[in-house]
Amino acid sequence: MRLQGKIGVVTGGGRGIGEAIALALAAEGCSVAVAGRTQAQLEKVSAQIQKLGRESLPVVCDICDPGSVAALFRAVHDRWGRLDILVNAAGESHSDLLARLSFETWQRMLAVNLTGTFLCSQEALRLMLPRKSGRIINIGSTAAKIGFRYAGAYAAAKHGVLGLTRSMALETATSGITVNAVCPGWVDTEMVGKAVQTISSKTKMTAEQARDMLAADSPQKRIFAPEEIAFATVWLACDESRGITGQAIDVSGGQVMS
Ligand SMILES: NC(=O)c1ccc[n+]([C@@H]2O[C@H](COP(=O)([O-])OP(=O)(O)OC[C@H]3O[C@@H](n4cnc5c(N)ncnc54)[C@H](OP(=O)(O)O)[C@@H]3O)[C@@H](O)[C@H]2O)c1
Secondary structure (H helix, E strand, O other), X not given: OOOOOOEEEXXXXXXXXXXXXXXXXXXXXXXXXXXXOOHHHHHHHHHHXXXXXXXXXXXXXXXXXXXXXXXXXXXXXXXXXXXXXXXXXXXXXXXXOHHHOOHHHHHXXXXXXXXXXXXXXXXXXXXXXXXXXXXXXXXXXXXXXXXXXXXXXXXXXXXXXXXXXXXXXXXXXXXXXXXXXXXXXXXXXXXXXXXXXXHHHHOOOOXXXXXXXXXXXXXXXXXXXXXXXXXXXXXXXXHHHOOOOOOEEEEOOOOOOO
């Protein structure tokens, strides 16, 4: 096992990509705190992690709230006394044209996708820097690298996540810490379910046609499995990946090639 004895935090760990990442870290020997706003989902994932023989802590946390984020990392420190891996997987998308986007939605997109990632990463650094060791992995998106019609605020926030990733990677480069992003194409989670619903409610497409349209964004013509994102994340979390920092690894079937 590659992450035996490590301690990890996964935000958005209660479902979707975050859930797959939490389980994949645990399968490699890592104890994992899962954080999000929905207690029942966190408890379900936590129980699955314990079934794998690892320790787990479900922590209700709103990553947009600095006090709530501080409490999450305090709980992790109280339980294990250290932190090795932070995965920022919590996020939310919204579909609308920028020309008619409300100010509130713009702010919410920045808060949950960018500010939340900053707040969690800053708290993680406070635990990692004194030990000169750590991994921060931000779940970006292909929307971190290219523009998307109807997802402008989300794309702006995710582009910001890459700026944060690269800057934090430079600031921690001699501190034994790496900071990277994993940038998925469309992944089969509630987020895609919501996108399919929106497309079919606003066009004459069936749900199946809407899914095919999303899949067509990738040269591989498919929607990805959460486990594929989890695999790239585990790889970046390994000790052997210590030379990789400031990178944004695409898992998109070649949708973006940089
Ligand atoms: N699915 C895709 O196609 C796709 C593609 C590229 C990138 N991504 C990125 O992958 C990440 C995971 O998305 P997903 O597809 O797994 O979506 P999802 O199934 O909707 O999960 C989103 C997760 O984020 C948590 N979350 C949302 N707002 C939060 C907040 N304010 N505080 C704490 N947790 C919060 C949710 O938990 P609660 O609601 O319980 O808080 C949930 O666990 C996101 O960053 C997303 O942008 C997804």
